[in-house]
Amino acid sequence: MESLVKSQLNDLDEILNIDREVIGSDSRRKYIKKAIEEERCIAIKNEFSFVGFLIFDTHFFDCSFISLIIVKPTERRKGYASALMEYFISISPTKKIFSSTNQSNKRMQEVFKENGFIQSGFVENLDEGDPEIIYFKLT
Template sequence: MRNVGYAHIDDLASLIQIDSQVIGNESRHKQIQEAILEKRCLVVKEGEAAAGFLLFNTHFFDNTFVSLIIVSPDERRKGNASLLLKHVEEISNTNKIFSSTNRSNRQMQKTFQVNGYSQSGMIENLDPGDPEIVYYKQKK
């Protein structure tokens, strides 16, 4: 059974391992550790094993912003990203939730759309030739 909750510091090593599988290095170690300590990191687990995680904050014009969703390559297309999004929506203390993904990341765009997020704009010049699409959802 999969469950979602706040990550704990003893989850750090497994989250770094998942992130490294996806991006090829451990450069976000400090960012993930800080998010765990500040209760801004959610983890989805299958039993005791982490399948993926999400980082969020409220620095985007005082709205919840999901800054990172990472799912282990072996755990993709099993609804883990959707579970993480639904959980952040439940715990968010703001009425608006934002996130973004590159135009080239079709799978994440589909995940946002399936979960009721709408396009809210585009940011050029972050990644050359691959604009960032901003997504938005109003809490009910």
């Protein structure tokens, strides 16, 4: 059984462990801590522990922007990213929701499509040779 929660500061270390497992460092510690403090981090648990999290903000032209969705590598392809997105869509403070992923990230592109997001543009020059695809959903 899974549960979705707004992350609390006492969840920080467990959430950071997931992020570290994916990117190999603690470089986003301050970013994740600030998102938790500002109630912009949603986490998902299975029956044992946290398996993923989502961070959002509303600074993208006054629209919601999902800036980060991370799921533990061992827990991928089990619907956790979709569950995080569905929950966020249900509580989004704005009607327009945007997010993005690299052109090389085919799995995440599928998650966006499965959750009703459409392509809304590209941003070049963020990652050399790997454009960022912007996705959009109207709630």
